[in-house]
Amino acid sequence: MAAVSQGRFAALRLKPGEDPMAALRHLQRRTGAKAMALVTCVGSLTRAMIRHANRDEASEYRGHFEITALTGTISPAGQHLHLTIADGEGRAFGGHLLPGSRVYTTAEIVVLILDDLAFGRAPCPLSGHDELVVRTAPGKE
Numbered sequence: 001m002a003a004v005s006q007g008r009f010a011a012l013r014l015k016p017g018e019d020p021m022a023a024l025r026h027l028q029r030r031t032g033a034k035a036m037a038l039v040t041c042v043g044s045l046t047r048a049m050i051r052h053a054n055r056d057e058a059s060e061y062r063g064h065f066e067i068t069a070l071t072g073t074i075s076p077a078g079q080h081l082h083l084t085i086a087d088g089e090g091r092a093f094g095g096h097l098l099p100g101s102r103v104y105t106t107a108e109i110v111v112l113i114l115d116d117l118a119f120g121r122a123p124c125p126l127s128g129h130d131e132l133v134v135r136t137a138p139g140k141e
Helices: 020-031
Strands: 007-014 036-051 059-075 078-086 092-097 102-114 117-123 130-136
Touching: 007 020, 020 036, 020 059, 020 078, 020 102, 036 078, 059 092, 059 102, 059 117
Parallel strands: none
Antiparallel strands: 007 102, 036 059, 036 092, 036 102, 059 078, 078 092, 117 130
């Protein structure tokens, strides 16, 4: 059964040189949100730190890239964010967004704060990874 929550939207614009992950972590701490979901992000990067599928190490991309997608979930304990970028030739690269990326001109981000929920992570015997656990937020039972 799906968990349902009322929500509030928050919007922010990142300036050149800012780190999208750091800004999202700051927003989570500032709002005290127990569960957040990324709604949209458009913008550009000069540095993208991405962990590709089935890899342990980060890949660093430097240049001028359009953000074509940024999606994921954020909680007090962490985040699970996927980024897709495209270069000037239209080649796309994507994977897990890691700290250290840098905005080129702008990043316009909208998130949904899910007030009635609390996100966590727990080991999943099927995937072998820590996966999303959705709970009713304390005091909202």
